[in-house]
Amino acid sequence: MKNFRHIIRRFPRYTVLLVAAVNLLATYPANAATPLPAETQQDVYTQGIHYFDLSPGGSCNGDFTIPAGNLPSLVPEPYNGAFTSAGKAYNVSPVLLASLFTEENFTGTPTNQLADRWKALPNYRPDPNSGWPTSPDDAMGPFQFIPSTWASLGVDANHDGNKDVENLLDASFGAANYAKTDGATANKPKSVWVNFAAGYSGHTSGYDQQVSEYIDFYASGGTATTGSNSSSSGAYDPCAPGAVAGSIVETALNYAWGDYPGGHNASSYGEAAAKPAYVSAVKQYLTGAGSNPAGFTTDYTDCGAFVATVMRASGIDPDYQQLTTSQQLTYVQGKPSQYTVKGPGQWTLADVQLGDIFISDGHTYIYVGKQSNGYSVAEASQNQHVPEVDALPYTEQTVAGHRELFYLVRVNGT
Amino acid sequence: MKQQKLLLVVAAVIVLLGIFYLLRPRSTPDLNLVLVPSAAHAKLDGKNWISDGKAYVTPGHHTLTVSFNGFATQTTSFDIVKDKLKTVTVALGVSSDEGRDWLIAHPDEAKKLEQLTGSAFSNSTQQRVTKLPLIKELPYIERYFRIDYGNSKLHPDDDNAVAIYITTYGQPGVQQALDWIRSQGYNPNTLEIIYNDQSDQSSQ
Numbered sequence: 129m130k131n132f133r134h135i136i137r138r139f140p141r142y143t144v145l146l147v148a149a150v151n152l153l154a155t156y157p158a159n160a161a162t163p164l165p166a167e168t169q170q171d172v173y174t175q176g177i178h179y180f181d182l183s184p185g186g187s188c189n190g191d192f193t194i195p196a197g198n199l200p201s202l203v204p205e206p207y208n209g210a211f212t213s214a215g216k217a218y219n220v221s222p223v224l225l226a227s228l229f230t231e232e233n234f235t236g237t238p239t240n241q242l243a244d245r246w247k248a249l250p251n252y253r254p255d256p257n258s259g260w261p262t263s264p265d266d267a268m269g270p271f272q273f274i275p276s277t278w279a280s281l282g283v284d285a286n287h288d289g290n291k292d293v294e295n296l297l298d299a300s301f302g303a304a305n306y307a308k309t310d311g312a313t314a315n316k317p318k319s320v321w322v323n324f325a326a327g328y329s330g331h332t333s334g335y336d337q338q339v340s341e342y343i344d345f346y347a348s349g350g351t352a353t354t355g356s357n358s359s360s361s362g363a364y365d366p367c368a369p370g371a372v373a374g375s376i377v378e379t380a381l382n383y384a385w386g387d388y389p390g391g392h393n394a395s396s397y398g399e400a401a402a403k404p405a406y407v408s409a410v411k412q413y414l415t416g417a418g419s420n421p422a423g424f425t426t427d428y429t430d431c432g433a434f435v436a437t438v439m440r441a442s443g444i445d446p447d448y449q450q451l452t453t454s455q456q457l458t459y460v461q462g463k464p465s466q467y468t469v470k471g472p473g474q475w476t477l478a479d480v481q482l483g484d485i486f487i488s489d490g491h492t493y494i495y496v497g498k499q500s501n502g503y504s505v506a507e508a509s510q511n512q513h514v515p516e517v518d519a520l521p522y523t524e525q526t527v528a529g530h531r532e533l534f535y536l537v538r539v540n541g542t
Numbered sequence: 543m544k545q546q547k548l549l550l551v552v553a554a555v556i557v558l559l560g561i562f563y564l565l566r567p568r569s570t571p572d573l574n575l576v577l578v579p580s581a582a583h584a585k586l587d588g589k590n591w592i593s594d595g596k597a598y599v600t601p602g603h604h605t606l607t608v609s610f611n612g613f614a615t616q617t618t619s620f621d622i623v624k625d626k627l628k629t630v631t632v633a634l635g636v637s638s639d640e641g642r643d644w645l646i647a648h649p650d651e652a653k654k655l656e657q658l659t660g661s662a663f664s665n666s667t668q669q670r671v672t673k674l675p676l677i678k679e680l681p682y683i684e685r686y687f688r689i690d691y692g693n694s695k696l697h698p699d700d701d702n703a704v705a706i707y708i709t710t711y712g713q714p715g716v717q718q719a720l721d722w723i724r725s726q727g728y729n730p731n732t733l734e735i736i737y738n739d740q741s742d743q744s745s746q
Contacts, residue, residue: 429660430656431656431660432656451649451652452645452646452649452652452653452656453652453656454636454642454645454646454652455646457642458642458646476690476692476707477681477690477691477692477707478681478688478690478692478707478709478738488659489635489636489641489642489645489652489655490633490655490656490658490659490660491656491659491660491663493663498681502678502679503667503678505667507660507663508660509660509661509663509664510653510656510657510659510660510661511657511660512657512660512661512664513664518664518667519663519664519667520667520670520671520677520678520691522666522670522692522693523692523693524693525659525662525663525666525701526662526666526699526701527633527635527655527658527659527662528578528631528632528633528658528662529616529618529631529632529633530614530616530633530634530635531635531699532635532659532662533635
């Protein structure tokens with residue numbers, strides 16, 4: 129039985145403004161032609177984004193922050209779009225909405241079978257706006273609202289004059305409204321989401337644990353496996369030190385020094401020079417790291433290894449090509465469903481978004497937004513320095529006599 | 543007669559020693575050539591093929607042309623001074639998939655290229671910031687404009703030449719952007735500014 133708990137509005141104004149600013153940042157470049165409130169635009173770009181200074185090597189309690197993000201494509205339309213638009217409307221992660229829907233409709237299904245369940249859904253639920261089962265306690269619709277909760281939090285999202293609990297869009301917005309009202313917004317730690325899920329289900333035994341696994345699964349892009357909270361080598365681990373599930377930028381900032389003392393000192397590389405969280409992640413995610421003296425990763429200065437580690441540890445792409453930059457460029461070009469790649473001359477710096485990756489046949493780096501030292505690029509440099517935020521992006525440069533041209537790579541859906 | 547023979551022998555020995563002296567290997571090479579790819583074909587002054595590594599080159603001005611399948615051919619000039627080792631580094635840029643495939647098949651060569659490129663990247667940032675510190679403040683974004691930087695169109699081959707890109711989203715954008723640049727202590731008239739008016743799109 130769903131339990132509508134007492135609503136306590138506990139959001140200080142600055143929290144709301146921060147969430148709004150982050151959302152605007154995520155959407156701004158795509159809508160660059162539309163003026164935005166000045167106070168939100170410049171604040172975001174000036175301050176960069178918050179990142180977490182996690183202590184490496186600490187025990188993981190399973191709590192981590194998942195940004196609003198997007199759902200993996202295995203969640204089909206119209207569900208994907210409904211969860212995403214509802215999430216954006218209420219500053220709630222679509223990952224949470226998808227996880228609630230999954231537990232309500234595919235109860236207890238192991239994550240490795242979810243793709244098949246989604247594919248089969250239209251076979252027995254051909255109309256996403258009607259025909260949902262009604263439970264003995266009158267829970268209805270895709271999100272199984274009980275009437276009293278729906279009366280309080282239901283939404284007429286499609287503006288047809290009817291708050292329809294059976295309608296996918298109305299119900300998705302209602303669930304997002306419920307999550308926001310209960311404090312489970314996108315900027316909150318996972319533990320808050322799981323607590324919300326427990327209350328959402330009326331504290332049904334095992335419900336929150338199952339939702340927790342689905343959160344891991346969807347946040348990882350559909351790769352985390354059921355029950356995995358500590359990983360074997362190379363597998364996605366949302367609790368890895370410094371890793372922020374679903375966030376290239378925050379993971380990169382956790383692995384790179386803000387401004388490494390000594391700057392580009394050729395002697396400042398090696399395990400002792402790199403951030404401990406990065407050293408730990410390299411050993412966890414890169415093949416051969418620490419055991420291949422002639423390899424690319426043992427001094428922690430390889431640019432491609434840095435980007436690959438960020439992509440793997442954040443769960444964005446556990447298979448991201450490890451080496452070299454030419455291979456990485458070929459890799460992303462070969463995955464158009466996952467990456468949009470703009471070649472030299474097809475983009476300017478005004479097109480760049482947070483989390484974009486730059487690749488040439490020789491170098492690669494991540495745009496992380498303007499940081500306190502004035503720089504906005506996180507990168508490692510072969511035999512020069514370990515990962516740090518120490519440079520500004522550009523489209524091309526001269527290298528030993530030739531023009532090095534950069535490709536702009538963006539994860540689809542960001 | 544004996545004295546004449548002796549003189550002839552001494553003269554012959556001196557001539558031979560002179561020949562050996564002239565033909566002796568020099569102790570230090572003149573040129574240290576660093577090529578990426580190291581197997582690239584390098585032709586000196588259009589005549590002599592030389593390879594990656596150290597070489598003996600006559601003092602003076604020289605032109606080197608380096609080529610390799612899949613990479614853009616590059617020509618560079620340099621001066622050799624007697625008894626002074628000159629290091630010339632030429633890294634070819636990939637010009638086709640063939641070149642990229644070659645780098646993928648030769649990771650050690652890719653590593654050399656990445657080292658050169660990473661170093662150039664860091665240096666470029668420092669040089670550009672030194673020349674125009676304003677770029678550390680960019681992008682700057684307001685309601686009706688945003689200011690970025692980018693490659694110079696006046697000096698496209700000059701790494702340190704930076705242009706200011708102003709994108710406007712409405713009528714006051716240009717004036718407000720220029721006012722902001724002035725507020726940072728810069729005279730817009732001394733900068734290369736490239737405008738992009740997005741007003742039409744903003745009203746859609």
